[in-house]
Amino acid sequence: MGINQIYVNLPVKDILETKEFWAKLGFSINDKFSDENAICVIMKEDHIYAMFLKEEYFQTFINKPVAKGDTTQVFFAIGVDSREEVDQLVKIALENGGLQYEEPQDYGWMYQNSFLDLNGHGWGITYSDISQLPEE
Numbered sequence: 001m002g003i004n005q006i007y008v009n010l011p012v013k014d015i016l017e018t019k020e021f022w023a024k025l026g027f028s029i030n031d032k033f034s035d036e037n038a039i040c041v042i043m044k045e046d047h048i049y050a051m052f053l054k055e056e057y058f059q060t061f062i063n064k065p066v067a068k069g070d071t072t073q074v075f076f077a078i079g080v081d082s083r084e085e086v087d088q089l090v091k092i093a094l095e096n097g098g099l100q101y102e103e104p105q106d107y108g109w110m111y112q113n114s115f116l117d118l119n120g121h122g123w124g125i126t127y128s129d130i131s132q133l134p135e136e
Contacts, residue, residue, distance in 0.1 A: 007040075008076070009051045011058035011066045012119045015039055017097075018052045021118050024096050025089055043078065052119075069120045077124040083111045086125045090115050093123070109133045 012018045019029060019039045030049065033040035037057040041050040055066055067073055080086055087104070093115040094100060101114035101122055109132035114124040 005047055005049070007049045007051050009053055009058065009061065010119070010121055011055045012039075012052045013055060014118070015052070015054055017118055021093075021096050021098070022050075022052075025092050072122060075122040075124060077112075077126055079126050079128065081127065083127050086111055086113050086127050089113075089125050093117065 015036060015038070019034075022039070022041045023029060028042045028045075030040035030042055033049070033051070037054045039052045041052065042048075043050055053061070059066060080089065090098075090100070090104075090113040097118050098115040101116050101124075104111065104113040109130070110126060110128040112124055112126040114122060116122055
């Protein structure tokens with residue numbers, strides 16, 4: 001079995017605000033999978049998508065309560081191509097209503113910075129150079 005795509009479904013309060021937030025970060029929207037109840041953000045064309053679903057609509061997919069904003073069940077980590085891109089994405093997120101989650105961490109071979117989006121979902125943005133990974 002081979003997985004060829006992943007769709008991560010996340011509850012949100014406001015679809016339009018969410019769409020604007022992710023568009024400002026430079027992500028494209030798949031309009032075929034977007035409407036008044038959902039926004040499909042393309043994280044990696046043909047492979048990875050974040051489906052931001054209005055809370056009421058999200059609830060139709062699950063049989064448990066939607067987690068409250070003061071809880072965390074998942075923290076997403078996404079890799080980018082440079083340290084500068086890590087900081088640029090976090091900077092844009094913060095300028096558009098996101099919150100700093102942790103201070104940047106530099107491990108030499110890996111650099112990361114993180115933010116909470118408008119709905120409190122945590123996003124760790126990471127650049128790594130595996131060739132610099134310590135051997136010990």
